Amino acid sequence: MIRRRYWNINLEEMLEAGVHFGHGIKKWNPRMAPYISATRKGIHITNLTRTARFLSEACDLVFDAASRRKQFLIVGTKKKAADSVVRAAKKARCHYVNKKWLGGILTNWSTTEMRLQQFRDLRREQKTGGFNRIPKRDAARFKRQLSHLQTYLGGIKYMTGLPDIVIIIDQQEEYTALRECSTLGIPTICLIDTNCDPDLADIPIPANDDAIASIRLILNKLVFAICEGRSSYIRDP
16 A cells, blocks of 8 residues: 655645746647646646646655565666666666667566677676777677677666566657556656657656756656665665
């Protein structure tokens, strides 16, 4: 059962981060109507009361999951989200994808596992000086492969199976990842702007997905809940 806790989510903090700013009224998804409170200068304004409610619900979920040693994957590949995703994932000891999502990472897990094993083998060869014992041409080719794998799979190099919960920044940008989660029945928490479809996420968090401050605030709350959940597990007998 999910344990209810207080996550210190307040409207003033969200206003300062610009969480309430949506897209222009011409770019909206009508299914977002229940999450929009007003229109200002041609821009939809998100109802922060509902944002706070769904964010609190998401924090409850990840806290409970973390307390049961579940694994998380954070996905955010657009430029404004990439750095925040890495920081959040490392702090909460989560897996992450912050570059291009390679189709089939989850739905074709057997292939992903082979790529990850190749990645680990190349890293081991590099660390042990194996590249120095082979022809320069071959070494250069392996280094290029390693660099490619590091860029796209570096955030999941320790993932040994499918994640239990996936946190997605920008539903539109990460639609392929979202569909893979839906196909596999993996619960998703999605940061959704006014141009998104809230029905596609298990827990939608209505928020500005273009502002770094907004993305960071949402991730910080979720990361705190995950860390608290992990600590709860450690304290339990």
